[in-house]
Amino acid sequence: xxxxxxxxxxxxxxxxxxxxxxxxxxxxxxxxxxxxxxxxxxxxxxxxxxxxxxxxxxxxxxxxxxxxxxxxxxxxxxxxxxxxxxxxxxxxxxxxxxxxxxxxxxxxxxxxxxxxxxxxxxxxxxxxxxxxxxxxxxxxxxxxxxxxxxxxxxxxxxxxxxxxxxxxxxxxxxxxxxxxxxxxxxxxxxxxxxxxxxxxxxxxxxxxxxxxxxxxxxxxxxxxxxxxxxxxxxxxxxxxxxxxxxxxxxxxxxxxxxxxxxxxxxxxxxxxxxxxxxxxxxxxxxxxxxxxxxxxxxxxxxxxxxxxxxxxxxxxxxxxxx
Ligand code: ZN
Numbered sequence: 001x002x003x004x005x006x007x008x009x010x011x012x013x014x015x016x017x018x019x020x021x022x023x024x025x026x027x028x029x030x031x032x033x034x035x036x037x038x039x040x041x042x043x044x045x046x047x048x049x050x051x052x053x054x055x056x057x058x059x060x061x062x063x064x065x066x067x068x069x070x071x072x073x074x075x076x077x078x079x080x081x082x083x084x085x086x087x088x089x090x091x092x093x094x095x096x097x098x099x100x101x102x103x104x105x106x107x108x109x110x111x112x113x114x115x116x117x118x119x120x121x122x123x124x125x126x127x128x129x130x131x132x133x134x135x136x137x138x139x140x141x142x143x144x145x146x147x148x149x150x151x152x153x154x155x156x157x158x159x160x161x162x163x164x165x166x167x168x169x170x171x172x173x174x175x176x177x178x179x180x181x182x183x184x185x186x187x188x189x190x191x192x193x194x195x196x197x198x199x200x201x202x203x204x205x206x207x208x209x210x211x212x213x214x215x216x217x218x219x220x221x222x223x224x225x226x227x228x229x230x231x232x233x234x235x236x237x238x239x240x241x242x243x244x245x246x247x248x249x250x251x252x253x254x255x256x257x258x259x260x261x262x263x264x265x266x267x268x269x270x271x272x273x274x275x276x277x278x279x280x281x282x283x284x285x286x287x288x289x290x291x292x293x294x295x296x297x298x299x300x301x302x303x304x305x306x307x308x309x310x311x312x313x314x315x316x317x318x319x320x321x322x
Contacts, residue, residue: 001031001033001092001094001309001310002030002031002032002033002035002269002288002292002309002310003033003034003035003092003268003269003309003310003313003314004032004034004035004036004227004269004270004271004273005035005036005197005198005227005268005269005270005271005313006035006036006038006102006104006176006197006198006227006229006270006271006272006273006275007021007022007035007036007037007038007271007272007273007274007275008022008038008040008272008273008274008275009022009024009037009081009273009274010037010038010039010040010074010077010078010081011038011040011042011074011274011275012274013077013080013081014073014074014077015042019274020274020278020284021271021273021274021278021283021284021285022273022274022284022285023284023285023286024081024082024083024097024285026284026285026286027097027285028095029286030285030286030287030288030289031094031288031289032097032285032288033092033093033094033095033096033097033098033310034083034086034092034096034097034098034099034100035098035099035100035269035313036099036100036102036126036174036197036270037078037081037083037099037100037101037102038102038103038104038275039071039074039075039078039101039102039103039104039108040074040103040104040105040131040275041062041067041070041071041074041105041107041108041131042070043059043060043062043131043133044059046059048241050241052145052146052238052239052240053144053145053146053147054143054144054145054233054239054240054241055142055143055144055145055147056132056142056143058132058133058134058142059132059133060133061107061133061134061135062107062133062135063107064107064108064109064110064111064136067107067108068108068110068115070108071103071107071108075101075122078099078101081099082097083097083098083099084096084097084098084099085098085099085100085101085123086098086099086100086101086123086125086317087123087125087321088318088321089314089317089318089321092310092314100125100126100172100317101122101123101124101125101126102124102125102126102127102128102172102174102197103119103124103126103127103128104128104131104174104177105128105129105130105131105133105135105140105177106127106128106129106130106135106136106137106162107135107136109127109137109162111136111137111158112158113158113161113162113165116162116165116169117169120169120171124171125170125171125172125317125321126171126172126173126174126197127162127166127171127172127173127174128173128174128175128176128177128178128197129155129159129162129163129173129178129182129186130177130178130182131177132177132209136156136158136159137155137156137158137159137162138154138155138156138159138178138182138185139151139152139153139154139179139181139182140177140178140179140182141177141178141179141180141182141208141209142208143207143208143209144207144208145206145207145208145233145239146206146207146239147206147207147208148180148206148208148212149179149180149183149202149208149209149210149211149212149215150179150180150181151179151180151208152179152181153181153182154178154179154180154181154182154183154184154185155182155185155186159182159185160185160189163185163186163189163190164189166190166192167190167191167192170320170321170322171320172192172195172316172317172320172321173186173190173192173195174195174196174197175194175195175196175199176196176197176198176199176209176270177209179208180212180215183211183215183218184218187218187222190222192222192319192320193219193222193223193224193225193316193319193320194218194219194222194224195219195224195225195226195227195316195320196211196215196219196224196225196226196227196270197227197270198227198228198229198231198270198271198272199211199226199227199229199234199270200226200228200229200234200235200254200258201213201216201254201257201258201261202215203257204235204237204253204254204257205233205234205235205236205237205239205254206239207233207234207239209229209234210234211226213261216258216261216262217261217262219262219266220261220262220263220266223265223266223316223319224266224316225266225267225268225312225313225315225316226258226262226266226267226268226270227268227269227270227271227313228251228254228255228258228267228268228269228270229270229271229272229276230251230269230271230272230273230276230278230279230282231272231275231276231277231278232246232250232276232277232278232279233276233277234272234276235250235251235253235254235279236250241277243277243278243279243280244280246279246280247279247281248279248281248282248290248291248294249294249298250279251279251282251291251294252294252295252297252298255267255295255298255300255308256298256299256300259300259304264304264307264308265307265312265315266312267307267308267312268307268308268309268310268312268313268316269291269308269309273285292305292309295308
């Protein structure tokens with residue numbers, strides 16, 4: 001069984017775009033049991049530079065009223081998918097696809113948190129306080145390469161209140177798009193395991209979106225988990241968007257590095273399917289068995305593969321949602 005830390009299928013369907021990676025009809029054969037389905041309020045598209053430092057301009061903040069309206073459409077789209085919504089880890093079953101309702105950026109949450117309970121009742125179980133643009137809760141990490149994730153201030157007071165409320169309700173707080181200051185702010189105040197749903201090792205790929213060794217140690221010490229992102233520009237040492245020249249071995253390299261830093265109990269998968277450029281060898285859900293093979297070929301035994309593919313996610317979700 002495979003549980004995954006991030007996909008952007010909902011946005012693709014909401015926009016009426018093709019879904020390059022998330023072919024749900026392939027799920028059963030690939031043993032894909034679901035994972036985090038992002039509700040992401042899109043910024044206007046920016047041209048993605050093809051040369052280093054691959055820096056995108058920082059996107060403009062999106063006001064709450066506007067974001068809340070888009071989030072309604074995204075949520076409706078999620079409800080139209082052939083998936084169940086996860087309320088507990090028992091909802092994950094082989095042969096079915098279960099969606100963790102996840103907000104990537106909390107723009108649709110009122111700054112006074114007055115609609116958070118309502119979203120919890122609708123099934124929301126995970127929030128990344130920011131995507132890579134500033135909002136009322138935090139300053140996100142802009143995409144830069146090579147660069148440190150230490151790019152500016154972290155959580156706002158509203159962001160601290162959001163983390164506390166998530167702890168109280170049992171909503172996972174996702175660290176993946178926070179900058180380093182925001183990461184440490186959450187680490188200081190959260191009583192839940194630290195989780196980065198779709199990030200990699202900064203030591204192997206010095207993108208601002210990846211985690212330093214010190215951050216990895218903090219995730220380990222909190223009993224948390226990092227989901228390895230398959231996006232080629234978060235895998236490659238040169239940060240380049242070169243799908244043909246990036247292989248499954250590049251994913252395995254990050255898995256092995258993270259296992260080396262944190263131990264086998266703290267590494268999982270966080271594909272970024274439909275949201276990032278995948279290695280050409282990994283077409284999407286249908287290619288996941290090839291990745292499992294590559295993990296085995298990379299020296300991971302059955303017990304280790306089971307932890308990485310689903311057991312670590314289930315442990316952390318259970319501890320967070322309890
Ligand atoms: Zn993301």
